[in-house]
Amino acid sequence: MAKIKGAVVVNTERCKGCNLCVVACPAEVLILNKEANSKGYNFSTMANPDDCVGCAACAYVCPDACITVYKVRV
């Protein structure tokens, strides 16, 4: 069976750490980073990149359009 693998790229400087992508992710891939960006926000980051299926749920709900999503069939 074909497996789908995804990856997200977060524009860390644009991210405001609102946590909505973390809540929206069905695979619990994202968390807020312990480090902060130059504005002091804990930006979103992939904690479990292997679980990402590229569904783009995080990107749809992101209010600041900081998430780019990629998906590939392997």
Place this chain on the structure above:
Amino acid sequence: MTTNDIINPANLVYAKAPIMNDVPMHYCPGCSHGVVHKLIAEIIGDMDMQEKTIAIAPVGCGVFAYKYLDVDWQQAAHGRAPAVATAAKRLLPDRLVFTYQGDGDLAAIGTAETIHACNRGENIAIIFINNGIYGMTGGQMAPTTLGGMKSSTSPNGRTVPLNGHPLDITKLLAQLDGTCYVTRQAVHTIAAVRKTKKAIQKAFENSMAGKGTSIVEVVSTCSSGWKMTPEASNDWMVENMFPAYPLGDLKNE
């Protein structure tokens, strides 16, 4: 396959719409405005109308929308966006003209302009962000504030004897003969975001087809004004705003 192998333009699923500028938005973390801006950018791109769009900005948090979406904007006096949109659409009928307004703008100071533009059936689309509060000025009570809801000018909660009933202006506008499409949506989940995108697209298409005024209300959060986290704001909205402002089409002709 590693993450770096997947990150390749050929595998792109979702990216920021090109009509949206790179400048970071001034909205608070988790603000619904950003999602609606994104949807508008995507729809204008899909319709290939970037060069033929005139958007009318309100007074309120949305006032800076002209910085974020790369289309022509005109900022209107507080609440007067539908009047300015009327002029723009009548003078340039081949343009896509829409207003982007909040509840303090559309449902309070601009009530007359909103009702008369809708009653005349101007061929414009109205995007109405309803978070039940004056967000920009510090969380004061708006006409749409719910009964019992706390705001900086109703610290013990809104009461009917003192403040009157919450104004469901979208329901009011659905009664007018000039409106062709009146709907209420939200952007708190992926499904809701998709539905809102379809609703705004339909409103824009109605405007171009000359069918009358379309209103898309987006029930939104104001985490700063409500003094909650963005996540808690979404839950509070589902629990409290949706019973008062139920989602769905109020009119679709």
